[in-house]
Amino acid sequence: MNTGQGIRGQTMLAAVYHGPNDLRVEQYPIPQIGPDEALLRVESSTICGTDLRILSGGHRQYPEGTVRIPGHEVVGEIVAVGESVVGVEVGQRVFVAPNMSVGFSREAVRGDNNLSKHFAALGITLDGSFAEYMRIPAAAILQGNLIAIPPDMDAATAALIEPFACVLRGQKPLNIQVGEVVVIMGAGPIGVMHVMLARLHGAGHVIVSEPVVERREQVLRFGADLAVPPEALAETVEKVSHGEGADVIVVATPIHAAQETSLHIAAIGGRINFFGGLPKDQPTINFDSNADDALFQAVVA
Ligand SMILES: [Zn+2]
Structure with missing residues (x-):
């Protein structure tokens, strides 16, 4: 069982948004995870039209002053899990659905997480997958956003699950x-x-x-x-x-x-x-x- 601390004190390469048309590939701290979270090692992350909109400064979830890692169409391997996480294991290969509801809402109850008043999404409101590692929040784990994929499935193909689901x-x-x-x-x-x-x-x-x-x-x-x-x-x-x-x-x-x-x-x-x-x-x-x-x-x- 992993301690759930992630990989402490190290950095990773990440493409970080610093402002319109200012995306920097730089060293960034590897995310630390809480007891109810998981850490993903990114295998493949597809570039979406939304990412281009983010880059140009045209995305409303990236207001002025935002410093964040974009990327939300992602496949990877679970490399750490918090001690209270159930049903997710280190070594699992998963596709990660980006949208979640971080609190109760009618929209989330009926399955419309992307429309929730308490919407959050990897690469949109949270750090995303244009990085070596990505933190998976508790809400994503509990709401079924991690979907196991076969070990031999092509990662770039599997990452297309996200746009196809849309x-x-x-x-x-x-x-x-x-x-x-x-x-x-x-x-x-x-x-x-x-x-x-x-x-x-x-x-x-x-x-x-x-x-x-x-x-x-x-x-x-x-x-x-x-x-x-x-x-x-x-x-x-x-x-x-x-x-x-x-x-x-x-x-x-x-x-x-x-x-x-x-x-x-x-x-x-x-x-x-x-x-x-x-x-x-x-x-x-x-x-x-x-x-x-x-x-x-x-x-x-
Ligand atoms: Zn997309």
Whole structure:
């Protein structure tokens, strides 16, 4: 049994955020753990779009003056556990889900930890995984954030559990039905995951809008029926849906115009998910709250 003290008095290499566009790879103390916590040796940590937003200074959880280690898509090995931790052992290889609730909330009870009033997350509000070691708080252990993975599973692949879980969760309320017209805006890694999952949900047509030619070609190999530049999207949706509009739209890009366009190309009763967040200093879009059933026709006319 480990004493739960972590690795005392040593430092590790970490990529530390010191301010907008100021990420320093430097020596940083190895985190000490409490009796109800664990220490992870990081094997693989994926770079997320959120990390790029953090780096640019555009993330609201990184206000001015924040010094913190980002990174929240992580796989590693448990190298120390506190004496009161049950069910987690040194030597276990785990994927770590980053979001937790640090106190009671209705959201957490129904499983929406990421929406909790008392939200905390590794790499977002707490030090994360762009480091050799990461502290796993008690809340994460108790809420089931540590998920054992097989010893032979590729670490970089396993780290993608986090973004894929977000995609899965994002599509759940969209309730994609067999045969529906689905639009994915943005063909980055997240957009590609949305395409693949929409296909598995039985989408009839999956249309992707994406400005980059190579990404359009790539997403066709991952199951999209059509991949068009953004300026051709409305016309394409009009044709494919016979003027009805898209049943489901996922905006997987942090672009204001994309979010606004989605409101214009949705079918009556269509469902939209704004998956990519907008920058914190420009978080609003224009929205015609009087939009009616003539809107789609009006826009493409
Ligand atoms: Zn992420």
